[in-house]
Amino acid sequence: MAGKPRLSGALSALQALGVPNAEKQASAYAERKQERLEELIDAGAVSAFPDAIRFVKAIMALGWPIAVASSSKNANGMMTRIALDEQHTLLDAFDANVCGRDLREGKPNPEIFLLAAGELPAAPAHCFVVEDAPAGVEAARAGGMVALGVARLGDAASLWRAGATLVVTSLDEVSIDKLSRGQLDRVSI
Template structure:
């Protein structure tokens, strides 16, 4: 590609990227997580108050129980600590129903980007706090008859870790299992908590603002924010740089 490119800002850091780590929900897959959280809220609060902004800022990227507690607290639900466990279980039941019904799709730009990064020879990992991530990825069939689940060299989805995002533990584990030095990894995330986790782990953060939440991702510290992964320059990435591809 010979188009003009704008390097992603990385104040005070010099890195050469050579490995990628991908979140699942909102990055690779249009999953029914947000819908399940909202619909499970019926016994706890007004589900209409659970907006996409609430989901992205308070829940996305966090382990199930932590997400449930954060959602109830964000909505001002009384006795949130005591009720979070029941809400988390209700959400999981609804999510499993939706997955079984086929309410999971891959983002075409994400599949193109994963394919392009693999073609560069970069090792790639998938890292999601969701214990449902692997089941959803197995439902996505690719051109070579593999599933999306099969294309990653490392998979740390759903692992039980001492802390969830924005703690960097899940991304540091993914880097170790590739293996790759954290400073050489870029993390693809759609949630502010995930961006914060990547930065805390010393990795570059590529924010995907699919829901009009670019400001939240920039505030969280993303090195580059795009609305589609097609906007990332593969040519520059081949040289270890995270840049936007401009027409």
């Protein structure tokens, strides 16, 4: 949940729901949630936002190296179920993959993004991170990277507060032309 490791994400979810004794129930909840998620992945019942697929394809067309970085141990399984075209999955789009690795700290620590940049290889100052969680935006900024916030849940204010350079509700709002020239901005209307 929100870029946090499984157990701390489960605890955060239970606390947000006001569940009494959340600390005692977090482990069992995390296990049940994981089992259900694995069932959904195995059934192919996962999808990506269409604008995210278009965005990844646009970045690929620029010839830029792309990394994927998620604290989720389920990310790889999900991405292998999402087709980019007839021969490639979403996972195939990435030059570096640091999903599901055991890290010392979760976000907002920048470790995951610095690891991804190192595996591309790319200097952090030449990287931008697409994030939907404030902790992820904070991690990108702490790592010296530009942060593009995607506010799909009406949480734009929290992404701005976390330090996002730009916040959009859809990746279709990002100008690929301007991005190709090193400027993170919206499509001009």
